[in-house]
Amino acid sequence: DSGVTQTPKHLITATGQRVTLRCSPRSGDLSVYWYQQSLDQGLQFLIQYYNGEERAKGNILERFSAQQFPDLHSELNLSSLELGDSALYFCASSSQQGGNTEAFFGQGTRLTVV
Amino acid sequence: DAKTTQPPSMDCAEGRAANLPCNHSTISGNEYVYWYRQIHSQGPQYIIHGLKNNETNEMASLIITEDRKSSTLILPHATLRDTAVYYCIVRVRDTGNQFYFGTGTSLTVIP
Numbered sequence: 001d002s003g004v005t006q007t008p009k010h011l012i013t014a015t016g017q018r019v020t021l022r023c024s025p026r027s028g029d030l031s032v033y034w035y036q037q038s039l040d041q042g043l044q045f046l047i048q049y050y051n052g053e054e055r056a057k058g059n060i061l062e063r064f065s066a067q068q069f070p071d072l073h074s075e076l077n078l079s080s081l082e083l084g085d086s087a088l089y090f091c092a093s094s095s096q097q098g099g100n101t102e103a104f105f106g107q108g109t110r111l112t113v114v
Numbered sequence: 115d116a117k118t119t120q121p122p123s124m125d126c127a128e129g130r131a132a133n134l135p136c137n138h139s140t141i142s143g144n145e146y147v148y149w150y151r152q153i154h155s156q157g158p159q160y161i162i163h164g165l166k167n168n169e170t171n172e173m174a175s176l177i178i179t180e181d182r183k184s185s186t187l188i189l190p191h192a193t194l195r196d197t198a199v200y201y202c203i204v205r206v207r208d209t210g211n212q213f214y215f216g217t218g219t220s221l222t223v224i225p
Contacts, residue, residue, distance in 0.1 A: 105157035
């Protein structure tokens, strides 16, 4: 158990809809990362937050947005969903931003868009 | 984005040491090398990381060459549960120390 909790574990929704994925980082971790992994694809970095502020953006679509709340949990919002958005979405957390700090991943949310 | 090169797949006999290579020839002096693995579609699992010295923990050893252009992850006694995709990652300081995952090495441990 990494200590990072993601909910829900599975989500099925229709095209055009909007969903929210939730991530609770490990206790005390200030940094949260979001990744997308499509079928048989690698992990694509989406976005990072540190102590409530956006720190870095990767390949995140404009239809997607995220935020980190004062209690440090984070939410990833996906809107106007398309079939191609079906993927595993992972959240990771780390205590610091620096290069010498490992990140721990949750078990992911499997999103299926039908 | 990935600054690493790994073989796409490897096999290893159960009980033997698994040596997974990684090239990172453009690594900068203050950039760390990390190893993660992903079993099936589970969340990536942290294994080990290092800067320039060899590192060892309960899971594995990390050997970094003196010029830091390559490294090797060693699983000393591979078991069937070590079958996974192994990712070698260089945290690039210029891009905010993000974890950029490449395609990794698919390790199969054979009974």
